[in-house]
Amino acid sequence: MIRRKTLILLIFIALLLNGCVPKQIVDEVQLIHAVGFDELPDTNIKGTIMYPIFNQDGTIEAETLSAVSHTSRYIRSKLNTKSPKTLTTGQLRIVLFNDKFAKNGILEIVNSLYRDPNVGNRLYMAVVNGSTHELLTNKLTADPLPSMYLTDLIEQNIKSENLPKTNLHVFLYSYYGEGLDPFLPLVRSGNNNLQLEGIALFRGDKYVGQLDHRESFAFKVLVDGSKTGHYEVQLKKGKQTGHAVVRNIKGTTSYKVKKVNGVPEFTVKMKILGEIHEYPPWLNLEQKSDIDLIEKTFTKKVKREAETIIQKFQKLQIDPLGFGDQVRRREKGWDYKKFKTQYPDMKVNVSTDVEIVESGVIE
Amino acid sequence: MMKWLKKNTKELTHTVDLSNNTYNNITELIDNAKDSADFIHYPQKTAFHNVYISYYKAMIDGELLHRDVLPYIIHSKAFKSLKDLKDILPIESVSITKDIKEIQNKLLRGFIVVQFGEYDEECAVIRAENSSTNRAVSVSEIEFSVIGPKEAFIENLDSNLYLIRRRLPVPELRFKEIIIGKYSKTRVIIAYLEGIANIENINTVSQRIQDIESEVIPDSSFLEQMISDNTKSVFPQLVTTERPDRVVAMLNYGQVAILSEGSPQALLGPTGISEYFVSPEDYYLSWLLGSLFRFIRFLSVIFSTFATPLYVAILTFHYQMIPKDLLAPLISSRVNIPFPPILEVLFLELTIELLREAGARLPTKVGQTLGIVGGIVIGQASVEAGLTSNILLIIVSLSALASFTTPIYKMANTIRILRFPFIFFAAIWGGVGIVIAMSFIIVHLLRLESLGRPYLSPIYPPRLLDMTDTVIRLPYNRILKRPISLGTKLPSKEMVKEMRKKKDIDE
Numbered sequence: 043m044i045r046r047k048t049l050i051l052l053i054f055i056a057l058l059l060n061g062c063v064p065k066q067i068v069d070e071v072q073l074i075h076a077v078g079f080d081e082l083p084d085t086n087i088k089g090t091i092m093y094p095i096f097n098q099d100g101t102i103e104a105e106t107l108s109a110v111s112h113t114s115r116y117i118r119s120k121l122n123t124k125s126p127k128t129l130t131t132g133q134l135r136i137v138l139f140n141d142k143f144a145k146n147g148i149l150e151i152v153n154s155l156y157r158d159p160n161v162g163n164r165l166y167m168a169v170v171n172g173s174t175h176e177l178l179t180n181k182l183t184a185d186p187l188p189s190m191y192l193t194d195l196i197e198q199n200i201k202s203e204n205l206p207k208t209n210l211h212v213f214l215y216s217y218y219g220e221g222l223d224p225f226l227p228l229v230r231s232g233n234n235n236l237q238l239e240g241i242a243l244f245r246g247d248k249y250v251g252q253l254d255h256r257e258s259f260a261f262k263v264l265v266d267g268s269k270t271g272h273y274e275v276q277l278k279k280g281k282q283t284g285h286a287v288v289r290n291i292k293g294t295t296s297y298k299v300k301k302v303n304g305v306p307e308f309t310v311k312m313k314i315l316g317e318i319h320e321y322p323p324w325l326n327l328e329q330k331s332d333i334d335l336i337e338k339t340f341t342k343k344v345k346r347e348a349e350t351i352i353q354k355f356q357k358l359q360i361d362p363l364g365f366g367d368q369v370r371r372r373e374k375g376w377d378y379k380k381f382k383t384q385y386p387d388m389k390v391n392v393s394t395d396v397e398i399v400e401s402g403v404i405e
Numbered sequence: 406m407m408k409w410l411k412k413n414t415k416e417l418t419h420t421v422d423l424s425n426n427t428y429n430n431i432t433e434l435i436d437n438a439k440d441s442a443d444f445i446h447y448p449q450k451t452a453f454h455n456v457y458i459s460y461y462k463a464m465i466d467g468e469l470l471h472r473d474v475l476p477y478i479i480h481s482k483a484f485k486s487l488k489d490l491k492d493i494l495p496i497e498s499v500s501i502t503k504d505i506k507e508i509q510n511k512l513l514r515g516f517i518v519v520q521f522g523e524y525d526e527e528c529a530v531i532r533a534e535n536s537s538t539n540r541a542v543s544v545s546e547i548e549f550s551v552i553g554p555k556e557a558f559i560e561n562l563d564s565n566l567y568l569i570r571r572r573l574p575v576p577e578l579r580f581k582e583i584i585i586g587k588y589s590k591t592r593v594i595i596a597y598l599e600g601i602a603n604i605e606n607i608n609t610v611s612q613r614i615q616d617i618e619s620e621v622i623p624d625s626s627f628l629e630q631m632i633s634d635n636t637k638s639v640f641p642q643l644v645t646t647e648r649p650d651r652v653v654a655m656l657n658y659g660q661v662a663i664l665s666e667g668s669p670q671a672l673l674g675p676t677g678i679s680e681y682f683v684s685p686e687d688y689y690l691s692w693l694l695g696s697l698f699r700f701i702r703f704l705s706v707i708f709s710t711f712a713t714p715l716y717v718a719i720l721t722f723h724y725q726m727i728p729k730d731l732l733a734p735l736i737s738s739r740v741n742i743p744f745p746p747i748l749e750v751l752f753l754e755l756t757i758e759l760l761r762e763a764g765a766r767l768p769t770k771v772g773q774t775l776g777i778v779g780g781i782v783i784g785q786a787s788v789e790a791g792l793t794s795n796i797l798l799i800i801v802s803l804s805a806l807a808s809f810t811t812p813i814y815k816m817a818n819t820i821r822i823l824r825f826p827f828i829f830f831a832a833i834w835g836g837v838g839i840v841i842a843m844s845f846i847i848v849h850l851l852r853l854e855s856l857g858r859p860y861l862s863p864i865y866p867p868r869l870l871d872m873t874d875t876v877i878r879l880p881y882n883r884i885l886k887r888p889i890s891l892g893t894k895l896p897s898k899e900m901v902k903e904m905r906k907k908k909d910i911d912e
Contacts (some may be wrong), residue, residue: 056833063834067746068724069739073732096736132725133732160725190729 069096072127075104075189078138078174079114079151086110087143089117090175091129094187104187106179114151132160135193137167138174138229144242144249149217152247156214163211166196168227169242169249177231184235191236196227199238204258204271206241217247220378221366228252245360253351260347263293263312264363275343277322279335284322286336291315291399297368306369306381308390312348316340317400327401337396345394356386365390427506432524434509435459448523451479457520464515465533469496474517474531487529490519498532510590539564545647547814553689557647562592562666568649569596573656577601583614591622596652596662596671603659603892606675609856610661625668632663634854639822641815642855644673644680651685659891661856675856677863677890679875681816682706687878696877703876705807706820712804713750714827714839716797720746722835738794747832749793753801754828756783758821761805862890870901882906 072093080088090108097103109120122129137155139148148167155161170177178188185191199205205227216222228242240254241261253261262268271290276283298309318327318336325332355361365385370376428434438444438459446459456478460470473495478484481493491499502508503526512518515534520527542564545557558565566580581595593614597607613632622628626645633642643663646652647670652662655673663672682702687695719726720739727735742749760779764772784802788795804824811817823846830838853860863871871888873879882905887893 059833063722065721065745066724068720068727069736069742071724073724094733096733096740098737098740100733100737102733102737130724133727133729135729162725193729 066128066130066132070127071130071132072125073133074129074131075133075187076136076138076178076192077114077134078140078170078178079143079148080140080174081143081146082110086112087114087117088175089114089121090178091118091121092178092187092189093129094189102186104178104189106175108175114154130160131158134161134165135189136196137165138170138177138192139167139226139249140174141169141171141242141249144169144244147247148249149247152210152213152217156210161210163209163214165210166193166208166227167210167213168192168196168229171228171230171239177229177236180231180234182234182236188236192229195229195236195238199227202270203238204255204262205238206258206262206265206268216362216364217244219364219367220376221361221368221370221381222364223360223362225362243355243358243360243362245358250360251354251358253354257347257351259290260312260344261351261362263290263314263344264295264310264348264351267292267294269293272319273316273340273344275336275339277325277335277339279324279332282322282324284324286321286325286340287319288316288336288340288396288398289319289404291317297365299369299372302389305384306365306388308365308368308388310348310352310390310392312344312392312394314340314344314394314396315399316396317404318398319404333398333401337398340398341394341396344396345392348392348394349390352390352392356388356390359386361385427509429505430524431505431508431520431526431528434505434512435524438512446523449475449479451484452482453485454521457523457525458517459512459520460517460533461512461515464513464535465517466515466535466537469533470517474533478519487519487521487527490529490531494531496531496533499529501527501529503527536561542568548646548648548651548685548812550684550686550689553685554648554650556649558649558664558669558671560667560669562594562664565649565664565669565671566594566596569652569656569662572649572653573598578656581607581611583611585614585617585619586622587618587620589621589623592666593622593628594664596656596664598656598659601657601659601887601893602661605892606659606661606856606858610663610674614663622665623667625663625665625670625672628663628665629672632856634856635852638849638853639819640678640850640853640860641681641813641819642674642676642853642860644676644813645670645815646673646813647671648685654685654688657887659887659893675854675858675891676860677855677875678850678860679864681813682811684812692878692880696879699878700876702810702812705810709804709807709820710824710827711839712800712807713754713797713824714831714842716800717746717750717828718831718835718839721832735794735796738796741791742794743791745832746797747828749797750801750828753787753793753797754824756787757801757805761821858890858892863888866890 074091074093076092078090080090082088088108088110090106092104092106095103095105107121107124109117109124111117111120118129137151152167155165180188182188182191185194196205196208200207208225208227213224213226216224223246224244226242226244228239230237230239238255240252241258242249243251243253259271259273262271268290269292272287273290274285274287277286293312293314296311298311300307300309321327321336327333352363355363365388366378366381369381428437435446439446441461443462444459445462446457449456449458477493478490483489483493487501491501508518508528508530511530515532517531517533519529519531539561540559542556542559544555556568558568570578577599579597579599583593583595584590585593595607595610595614610632614628617628617631619627619631629641629643629645630636635642652671652673656662660673660675682699687699690698744752756779760776764775767775780802784798787793788798808817808820811820827839827842830842832838834841850861851865859866862868863875868888868890870885871890873884874888878884
């Protein structure tokens with residue numbers, strides 16, 4: 043009898059608690075796909091959201107709403123006053139920052155993003171050269187949804203081109219990790235299309251500099267090793283000049299730290315296995331000397347590129363490659379503040395080793 | 406107040422206890438029997454005497470009476486006393502008795518009674534059962550298999566016993582008979598292999614069957630429910646099969662089979678849950694194919710139970726986890742639907758259940774038409790009318806299809822209703838609800854026993870050697886002859902090694 047009473051009680055509780063979980067039926071909420079933040083005077087933020095409208099015949103339309111406020115969350119509240127269905131962040135795919143906005147710091151927004159359990163850690167973020175509002179309201183040719191266009195664009199470039207892996211998780215890791223600075227992809231919108239310009243570099247949460255597509259190649263190998271990317275080099279042999287394109291098959295980097303008078307000194311070894319994709323007609327790939335020529339030029343170029351970007355980082359006092367992190371891993375009682383003062387004048391020796399392993403059939 | 410909740414303790418008095426309804430003497434017996442139209446009782450002149458012959462017309466074989474009984478009784482010069490019938494009749498089962506109880510039982514089971522006086526106490530009872538109304542042994546329909554034997558049990562117990570003994574012609578095969586049922590006096594046979602089946606299992610089964618107090622046993626399914634360890638469970642605890650080959654294989658494994666008169670189905674126990682997803686075909690195909698099909702069957706059970714609850718949970722609570730490419734088809738198919746996912750799912754699931762019920766109650770040919778009308782027309786129409794989304798239609802019909810893959814019909818039914826609690830829990834608490842429901846089911850399964858042995862074995866308690874024949878089936882030289890979890894003897898290490906050795910002819 044007692045058991046039956048508890049059972050009835052349990053069922054009752056189950057029915058009562060039913061109301062405690064908020065229902066969010068997928069077609070009765072407005073799924074925000076992309077958010078863009080633009081700079082306005084008076085520390086105001088202009089937030090633009092983009093959400094898809096799914097029609098019954100399978101077609102999709104992109105709708106945008108925008109509002110102005112001081113905080114990202116209140117923008118959403120203001121946007122809700124314009125929307126027939128509740129705006130939700132559970133399907134948020136990409137967050138865009140206007141470059142001027144990013145220069146003032148994006149932590150406030152990133153912070154509210156990662157504390158929202160509806161937002162996944164694999165969310166993409168990007169810095170836009172120009173207005174995000176324009177980008178999101180633009181009618182694009184490749185995909186009706188700018189959000190899908192952008193996420194696919196970034197994903198595709200991570201998989202097969204010069205963009206290193208980036209998402210909310212990576213950003214947070216390098217933001218909060220000692221001896222590391224975050225970076226994000228840099229996007230520009232043109233006529234009816236979008237373009238990945240390169241990489242936006244951050245000091246803390248502030249956008250301070252950029253790398254172009256060409257520099258990204260060396261950057262990707264330096265950051266985490268890479269199995270993708272293309273690089274173009276100019277070749278000279280006697281009077282003949284031309285260009286060759288090498289695809290990276292496997293690029294790895296090893297960091298060695300030596301301490302000289304308490305100051306760390308780095309030896310960075312890049313090893314790249316490449317495949318020749320295109321070459322000037324006067325080269326004969328059956329001759330070893332010609333392949334050696336490509337390897338040599340390529341090695342020199344990549345080395346110079348790597349040195350240039352590292353110098354650029356030192357000058358900007360940012361550390362997206364994680365030199366500080368490398369030292370921290372090897373040292374007990376590491377002092378981040380002390381390292382920061384040593385960083386701009388730290389000696390970094392770069393050595394590259396390029397090996398052409400394929401010259402025949404290409405993809 | 407709340408009187409209806411209290412148990413009604415009033416004894417029902419209008420039933421008459423017929424269990425000990427033996428008449429006191431032969432006069433009473435015959436006079437009462439005469440009230441039935443099919444009872445024949447008449448005097449017959451023979452060479453020396455007048456005898457009274459009585460029988461139930463429907464119960465005896467008329468041809469046998471005319472050919473093998475009456476000519477001898479009437480014309481034989483050797484027929485002087487009842488005892489002589491034993492010698493003159495070409496029938497082995499003739500007995501002389503005064504025991505009123507025996508006479509009554511045999512009379513009702515198709516024996517002919519011969520007396521000298523109309524109410525003479527001493528009777529000769531001659532066996533003349535009618536067996537011409539038995540169905541012939543036919544092809545198994547419930548547990549159909551493409552290859553392998555096709556014979557199935559029929560309603561006649563003796564021919565079922567024949568089907569078993571023909572496959573196991575050894576004296577160790579024992580048939581223990583118990584008669585139960587106050588009115589039906591049903592013969593129940595407990596079959597086992599002496600020395601292989603664990604004695605505990607045999608004792609459990611026979612004790613439970615003997616304890617049954619029932620008036621009529623129409624089918625072995627009654628027995629199954631009455632001797633089950635947990636009668637409140639939705640899970641069947643004994644395998645119901647109509648295939649003699651399955652019974653024989655399981656007897657050899659050390660299980661106990663229960664057959665009852667008038668039932669074309671045998672019960673097998675003790676069982677583990679994995680046995681309900683085993684088809685005899687798994688053993689007739691090569692082990693790779695057999696394992697693959699069995700694995701598919703397990704997957705389909707999981708799919709069938711969780712597909713629609715997950716649909717409900719994800720669409721009502723967890724829209725975050727929908728992949729971006731699936732979002733468009735999911736939402737655009739649901740845009741015009743006025744119901745929340747739970748009602749949408751219940752509507753379609755109930756439609757399918759209706760179709761299944763209606764199809765099962767109708768003759769085969771009508772059933773087919775119904776399936777087409779229901780499946781295609783209603784499905785298509787309800788999508789076009791905007792009552793359900795077409796994605797859900799696919800999910801529901803797939804999960805219905807998947808639930809048909811379970812070979813044991815009773816388990817298939819369990820799988821069929823198991824998803825409903827999951828759907829409700831998913832609608833109340835989403836994914837957490839599914840986990841809660843799953844926990845209830847797992848706890849229930851862990852506590853469930855089949856004839857006193859754990860239902861989840863060999864998964865829990867783990868018996869690694871037995872797992873060679875659960876989700877996957879290894880080749881025969883890797884499978885133990887008998888599962889340990891049935892209480893058979895544990896094989897020695899040497900035996901296992903020997904089993905796995907490759908045996909060549911030129912050894």
